[in-house]
C-alpha cells in the first residue's frame with residue numbers, strides 16, 4: 154500500500170544520514186565522555202562538533218546549549234529552573250494554546266500556589282503583544298510563550314514579545330519545538346533567555362532535546378546529578394543521539410530556506426486543492442503568520458476521527474484536533490481557545506509535511522479526500538440538518 158506520511162508535527166522520520174552518523178557511537182565509540190581513558194577522550198571532539206552544529210542552527214553560542222531527553226524535559230527544566238532561581242516571585246505568564254508540556258505544568262503550578270496568567274488568542278490564533286505588557290507585574294518570574302503552535306502552525310511574534318519581557322526585567326522562555334528547523338532562528342538578534350526544542354521534530358531520533366540558556370541567565374538545574382552539561386543537567390550524555398541531533402541540525406541549517414519554500418508550496422497546493430474540491434471547510438489559524446508545513450483544516454459536520462480512519466485505510470497519516478477524554482471527543486484546547494465553532498472543531502484534521510513529502514503525495518491525498526468526506530457526510534445526520542437549516 155502507498156503510504157503518505159503527513160503527521161510530521163507529531164514526529165519525523167529519522168534521516169538516513171542521521172542514522173549513519175550515529176551508528177559508530179553504538180558499536181565502536183561507546184565510551185562514557187567522562188572517562189579519563191581513550192574511550193572517553195575520543196568523544197570530546199565529536200560532541201563539541203555536534204554542540205556547535207546545534208548552536209549554529211539557532212544563532213547561539215555552543216556553551217549555551219544543554220542536551221536533555223526531549224522537548225517536554227526542556228520546557229519543564231526552563232520553567233522550574235527559573236522559578237527555583239526566583240523563589241520570591243510567584244507569577245507566570247503563558248498562553249491558552251501551549252502544548253501540554255507547558256500547559257499542564259502551569260496548571261500543576263497554579264494548584265501549588267503560583268499565579269498563572271493565560272493570554273488569550275483571537276479567532277486566527279494570534280495574540281496581541283499589548284496583552285503581555287499589561288499582564289506583567291513585579292511578581293512575574295517568567296513569561297513562557299511558544300514560537301509556533303503544534304496544531305495550527307500559527308507563529309507568535311517572539312522577537313516583539315521577548316523585547317517586552319526584557320524591557321520589564323522579566324525572563325522569557327519560548328517552546329520552539331515546532332519552530333526550530335522550520336523557520337530561521339537567530340538568537341543573537343532575538344532576546345529570549347531560554348528556548349526549548351526536540352530532536353524528533355527535525356529528523357533526529359526521539360529521546361534527545363535541547364534547552365538553550367542564554368549566558369548569564371539565572372538557572373537552577375532541574376535534574377541534579379553529575380557535572381555533565383556544565384552542571385546544568387546531570388546524567389551521562391546520550392552520545393549517539395547528540396551526534397545524530399548535530400547531523401540533523403547541520404542538514405536543517407544547510408537546506409532550511411530552499412526546503413521550506415518547497416514544502417510551503419506543497420502545503421499550499423494541498424490547501425487550495427481541498428478548498429476547491431470540498432465544500433464547507435474552514436482553515437484554522439492565520440494563513441499569514443503560519444509555518445509553511447502545517448495545515449489545520451475543519452470539515453464541517455464530520456468527525457475528525459472518522460476522517461483519520463478512512464485516510465489511514467488509504468495509507469494517509471495525519472492527525473485530528475480532538476482529544477479522546479473520558480470516552481467523549483473533545484475539540485482540542487487550541488481550537489476552543491480560538492473560538493472555532495463546535496461543528497467545525499470536531500471535524501478538524503492536521504496535515505503536517507516534511508522534507509520527505511513529494512508532489513505525488515499531495516496528488517494522492519487530493520485524489521481520495523473529497524470522496525472520503527462526501528461518504529462521511531452522506532451518513533451524517535448533522536450534515537443533513539445543517540444543510541437544510543442553511544437553505545431554509
Ligand code: PLP
Nearest residue numbers: 223224225252254303330331351
Ligand atoms: N512542545 C511542542 C510545541 C510540541 O509540539 C511538542 C511535541 O509534540 C512538545 C513540546 C514535546 O516534545 P517532546 O515530544 O520531545 O517531549
